[in-house]
Amino acid sequence: MSIQNIEISAMLTQLADLLEIEGENPFRIRAYRNAARLVETLPRNVAAMIAAGEELSKLPGIGEALATKIKEMVSTGHLQALEKEEHRVPPTLSDLLKIPGLGPKRVHLIYEQLNIHTLADLSKAVDAGKLRALPGFGEKTETMVRQYLQNRNPGAQRVLRATVEQLVSPLLDRLKKAPGVKQITVAGSYRRQMETLGDVDLLVAAEDSDEVTRLFVEHDDVAKVLARGKTKSSVTLRSGLQVDLRVVPELSYGAALHYFTGSKAHNIAIRTRGVQAGLKINEYGVFRGTERVGGRTEAEVFKAVGLPFIEPELRENQGEIEAAEKGLLPRLVNLPDIRGDLHSHTPATDGRNDLQTLAQAAREKGFEYLAITDHSKRMTLVHGLNATRLARQVRDIDKLNAAFNGFRLLKSIEVDILEDGSLDLSDDILDELDLVVAAIHSRFTLTRDKQTERLIRAMDNPRVTILAHPTGRLINERKPMDLDLERLLKAAQERGCFVELDSQPTRLDLTDAACRMAHDLGVKVSLSTDAHSAVELDFMRHGIAQARRGWLTAADVINTRTWKDLQRLIKRK
DNA sequence: GCCGTTTTCGGCCCGACTGTTTTCAGTCG
Numbered sequence: 269m270s271i272q273n274i275e276i277s278a279m280l281t282q283l284a285d286l287l288e289i290e291g292e293n294p295f296r297i298r299a300y301r302n303a304a305r306l307v308e309t310l311p312r313n314v315a316a317m318i319a320a321g322e323e324l325s326k327l328p329g330i331g332e333a334l335a336t337k338i339k340e341m342v343s344t345g346h347l348q349a350l351e352k353e354e355h356r357v358p359p360t361l362s363d364l365l366k367i368p369g370l371g372p373k374r375v376h377l378i379y380e381q382l383n384i385h386t387l388a389d390l391s392k393a394v395d396a397g398k399l400r401a402l403p404g405f406g407e408k409t410e411t412m413v414r415q416y417l418q419n420r421n422p423g424a425q426r427v428l429r430a431t432v433e434q435l436v437s438p439l440l441d442r443l444k445k446a447p448g449v450k451q452i453t454v455a456g457s458y459r460r461q462m463e464t465l466g467d468v469d470l471l472v473a474a475e476d477s478d479e480v481t482r483l484f485v486e487h488d489d490v491a492k493v494l495a496r497g498k499t500k501s502s503v504t505l506r507s508g509l510q511v512d513l514r515v516v517p518e519l520s521y522g523a524a525l526h527y528f529t530g531s532k533a534h535n536i537a538i539r540t541r542g543v544q545a546g547l548k549i550n551e552y553g554v555f556r557g558t559e560r561v562g563g564r565t566e567a568e569v570f571k572a573v574g575l576p577f578i579e580p581e582l583r584e585n586q587g588e589i590e591a592a593e594k595g596l597l598p599r600l601v602n603l604p605d606i607r608g609d610l611h612s613h614t615p616a617t618d619g620r621n622d623l624q625t626l627a628q629a630a631r632e633k634g635f636e637y638l639a640i641t642d643h644s645k646r647m648t649l650v651h652g653l654n655a656t657r658l659a660r661q662v663r664d665i666d667k668l669n670a671a672f673n674g675f676r677l678l679k680s681i682e683v684d685i686l687e688d689g690s691l692d693l694s695d696d697i698l699d700e701l702d703l704v705v706a707a708i709h710s711r712f713t714l715t716r717d718k719q720t721e722r723l724i725r726a727m728d729n730p731r732v733t734i735l736a737h738p739t740g741r742l743i744n745e746r747k748p749m750d751l752d753l754e755r756l757l758k759a760a761q762e763r764g765c766f767v768e769l770d771s772q773p774t775r776l777d778l779t780d781a782a783c784r785m786a787h788d789l790g791v792k793v794s795l796s797t798d799a800h801s802a803v804e805l806d807f808m809r810h811g812i813a814q815a816r817r818g819w820l821t822a823a824d825v826i827n828t829r830t831w832k833d834l835q836r837l838i839k840r841k
Numbered sequence: 842g843c844c845g846t847t848t849t850c851g852g853c854c855c856g857a858c859t860g861t862t863t864t865c866a867g868t869c870g
Contacts, residue, residue, distance in 0.1 A: 295853055299842035331843050369859090371868050406861055456870090469870085500857055512870080514857095527855090532870070539854045550855060 270315035271342055273307050279347045280304035280337075285362035286353045288372040289379070302329045305533065307338070309586060311784035313754050315342045328585075358385040369412040377402055391417050426464035427509060428743060430773035430810060435507050436468055439487050446483050448474045450518045455528035459580045461813035463776045464743060467510040469528050477515035484513045520552040523563030526570075527551040533585035541573040541589070549573075581816040598821045601795070603812050605822040607830060608637035609805060611682065611705055611736060611768065611796035616661055617642040618650035620801035623661075623668055623677060629802035631675050637831045638805075639678035639796075640665060641705045641736075644692040646684040653681065655697045662700060676831060678702040682736055687711050689725025691732070698731040703838055705768070705796075707736035708749070716750040723751070724759040730840040734794045735760065737770040737777040745774070753782055757789045764840050766826055768794045769818075771811025772804075783818020792837075795825045 284300040306329055307314055317324065324335040341347050357379070364375045364387065378384050381402055382393050393399055394417065400410040427435075436454060444452055449472055453459065456469030474480050481501050485493045494502040494510070501513045516524040527535060528551065542549040547556055553563030554572040562568035567577050575592045579600055582588040591597050612626055613619030621629070623640065630638040640661065643652040653661065658681060665677045679701045684692035685708045691698070698704050706726050714722065726732055738756065739748035760767055767786055770777045775798065778786065786793055795815055797807040815825065822828040826837055 293842080296842040298853080303842085329843065333842060369868070373867060404861070404866075408860060467870095495858060497858055502858090528870090530870085532854095536854055543854080548855090552856095 270313070270319075271345055273310055273314050276314060276338060276341050277304040277308035279341060279350050280307070282359065282362055283347065283350045283353060285365055285372075286350075286357045286359065289357055289361050289365070289376050290353070291372070291376060299329065299331075299334065302533065303334050303338075306330070306586075309584065309781050311781045311788060313752070314338060316754055318342050328587075360386045363387050364390060367413055367416045369409055369416075374404070374409075377404070387417065387420075426466050426744075428464055428773050429458060429462060429813070432458060432465050432468060432509065435489075435505060435509050436470075436511065439484070439489055439505075439511065440470070442483055442487055443470070443472060443480060446474075446480050448476050449480060450474060451521055453525060455525060456530060459529045460531065460583060461581050461817055463773075463779070463814060467512060470511060470513045471521075471524055471528050472513065472515045473518040473521040473524075474515050475517060480515055481513065514551075516551065518564070519560075520563050522565035522568055523549065523553045524551040526566045529566075529580050529583060531584050534583040534588070537585045537589050538569070538573055541575075545573060547572055579816065581813070582819065598819050600816040601812060601820050601822045601825050601828065603809055605825070605828040606635070606795065606808060606812070608635045608639075608678075608827050608834075609797050609799065609808065610639040610678070610680070610703070610734060610794045610827050611641050611770070612638055612799040612805070613642055613682075614640060614661075616657065617647065617652055618800060623664060625802050626799070626805075627668060627672070627675065627677055629805055631672075633805060633808075635805075636674065637676050637678050637834075639680040639703060639705070641680045641682040643709075644681055644683045646686065646692040647709060652684070652692075655693065658693070658697060659700070678831075680705055682707050683732075684709055685722065685726040687714075687722065689722040689728075691726060691729060695729070695731060698729075702835075703733040704731050705734045705736045705794075706732045708740055712740050712746070712749050714749075716752055719749050720752045720755055723756055727759060727763045727765045730763075732765060733838045733840070734766045734768050734796075736768045736796070737775050737798070738767050739777050739779075739782070741775065741777050743774050743776065748777070753785060754789070757786055757791050761789050761791045766792050766794050766838070768796050769811050769815055771795065771797045771807040771809075771814070773807065773810050776810060776814045778814070778818070780814055780817035783815055783820050787818070787820060787824050792824055792826045793820060795827055 280300050281304045284297045288297050306327060318339060324330050324338055325332055337347060361375055361379055364370055382398055384390050384393055394410060394414050399405055399413060400407055443449060451473040453471050454468060455471045457465050458468055472480050477498055485496055485501055485503055489505045490503045491506045492504045494504060499515050504510050514528060539549045547554055553560045554569055562572045570577050578588050578592050614623055626638060643650050645652045645654040662679045665679050669676045680703050681701060682705045685706050686692060739751060741748035795811045797805050799805050826834060
């Protein structure tokens with residue numbers, strides 16, 4: 269039983285929270301937070317790294333002290349420093365830190381003066397009007413806290429990027445037309461193409477901010493104006509999504525775009541590089557003393573610190589700066605690289621459009637092939653295919669293919685992986701197909717070992733080409749299965765099997781970190797839409813976004829190949 | 842707590858906005 273990276277990360281974050289409330293050295297706290305973030309997004313399992321005898325202190329931001337703490341968590345499951353801190357400060361205080369308007373100083377004061385430990389305590393104090401009596405607090409602060417406590421959604425969720433696209437587009441269209449707007453970009457984690465977003469950062473280049481700001485805060489979709497200043501305003505949309513607007517002069521656009529794209533960790537690293545080169549970098553430009561030496565474009569910012577342009581998806585301070593320095597940045601996969609789709613459904617099971625319609629849509633996208641992968645019989649709910657019905661579909665596909673020129677439907681199936689790792693259809697039936705996609709749709713809660721072995725057992729069958737949506741997660745709905753991903757990917761590599769990056773916006777399964785792990789372990793990825801209708805073939809772009817965040821190149825993705833090349837690649841037997 | 846072609850000690854990104862303030866602390870990104 270080994271501890272997960274996310275658990276280590278959570279303990280470090282909790283420790284940082286409590287130390288911050290205690291008023292500890294902010295740089296020490298930052299070191300813990302950096303480490304928490306590093307571990308959480310590391311494409312390797314920390315426990316496995318330790319088991320392999322790797323030096324954690326080689327990781328950026330991890331020194332001797334943190335390496336020791338992490339080792340302690342891996343071997344004991346606990347962190348003494350955290351437990352000690354939890355005796356000094358109530359651990360529940362970290363919940364209070366999440367309230368907008370309350371930072372460590374105020375939480376500390378609330379705790380000291382009012383002996384408040386929990387959100388429930390705080391709620392009572394607010395009702396009794398005690399909060400506003402504290403020094404530095406007032407009516408506004410109390411209202412803000414009250415509103416948070418009343419509207420708090422315990423499972424407060426980040427919003428899918430695909431959803432944010434829809435929510436923001438009316439606002440964006442309006443601002444684009446505003447007089448004096450020279451450029452506009454959705455920056456922040458949206459531009460970095462993160463799978464989910466906490467808020468949205470809009471960046472506008474305009475000489476005069478008044479009119480843009482007015483159009484922004486007065487837009488129909490705005491429910492509440494949180495702040496309104498000369499260069500910066502914030503609103504909440506009716507959907508609950510927070511949107512921040514920054515207006516800068518065109519001269520500063522590149523510097524501002526870089527700054528507001530983030531990530532924070534990337535920005536700090538770039539600015540630090542700037543300092544070393546005698547430069548000051550802020551959202552208004554790059555300066556040597558008082559002289560502006562760049563900032564109109566992002567490329568100028570990177571150039572000022574001696575680096576080539578770094579794609580937004582890579583800006584997480586996860587090695588991209590070092591890679592840029594050495595000229596080793598990956599050439600990230602792009603939509604035009606994709607030649608086909610290897611996962612789709614028809615009305616034979618739970619799809620909406622027939623073979624002909626799907627084929628037509630795929631051809632219009634310029635695809636050379638589309639794999640038809642309906643469910644197998646175990647999926648009774650969607651009337652999964654048995655041998656007879658699959659054979660019929662195969663004949664239908666053959667007939668259609670005879671009429672195509674430069675395009676083909678691939679005969680395939682999304683075959684269920686049963687609890688013991690065997691497949692839902694017999695080998696002789698699978699032998700009739702061009703490729704086999706295998707997936708788990710039941711028993712998501714087996715133990716880590718059993719689940720991992722189940723998937724490896726499925727890949728033991730040489731007919732299995734691709735493991736679909738490998739972790740089974742549904743963002744905000746279902747947690748990923750408990751899996752030893754590193755072991756799984758190694759097993760895939762040894763067997764010549766591929767893993768899918770399912771591009772459904774609610775799945776995006778694999779994660780960016782898992783993509784990176786796959787690349788590092790030499791496992792190629794199938795970038796597939798899992799389309800249940802012709803329009804869902806468009807989901808490919810979400811998969812592309814995720815793959816780019818996972819540092820994948822066209823070479824890492826199997827469906828960037830022609831069918832002829834792909835055929836060679838997928839041959840296992 | 843981390844880190845080092847200025848340093849093993851002394852730095853650690855930087856600016857905007859709000860609220861409660863008479864000049865700024867706290868929070869946020």
